[in-house]
Amino acid sequence: MxxxxxxxxxxxxxxxxxxxxxxxxxxxxxxxxxxxxxxxxxxxxxxxxxxxxxxxxxxxxxxxxxxxxxxxxxxTGRDPGHLRDEGLRQVRAAAENAVDTARRYGIEETVMLEIVREIYGGMDNE
CATH class of the missing domain: 1.10.10.10 (Winged helix-like DNA-binding domain superfamily/Winged helix DNA-binding domain)
Incomplete structure (x- = not known):
């Protein structure tokens, strides 16, 4: 590696x-x-x-x-699945915070989803 x-x-x-x-x-x-x-x-x-x-x-x-x-x-011999589970837990917590913020500022779901797609797509180019 x-x-x-x-x-x-x-x-x-x-x-x-x-x-x-x-x-x-x-x-x-x-x-x-x-x-x-x-x-x-x-x-x-x-x-x-x-x-x-x-x-x-x-x-x-x-x-x-x-x-x-x-x-x-x-x-270690730990199942790599625990890493993915932890990652999903952290992503969910971050997403909940982002959605709460979006709601406080009146940002629509479609706009939020577009932001996520833009960020996620931009990461492929790094």
Missing amino acids: DIIIRSSGGPIYEQIVTQVRQAVLRGELKAGDPLPSMRALASDLRVSVITTKRAYEELEREGIVESMVGRGSFI
Whole structure:
């Protein structure tokens, strides 16, 4: 798995987390697969070890990665479906907030749906 850092893509540690998460969801990374060491990844990406450490810690918090002292970091055996479920939960919460805001400002459902399509379609081009 190659991690690609984009200068306009948000914090680097978040880009690392997102790309590892997506690789697990796509089946590119499976239970037991090792991740590069924090130092090796930092060197490859030309970023601080602190950045890769922060990414790996976030991946551990999400239950995607397990780190073992002296052995390295590995993809956990958890079902990748839990990642999708968590993503759906977060999307639903964000959508509920957006709909509440739209209603407060009198924005019609058709306009909201068009905004979502525009945002979603624009993400394909990144």
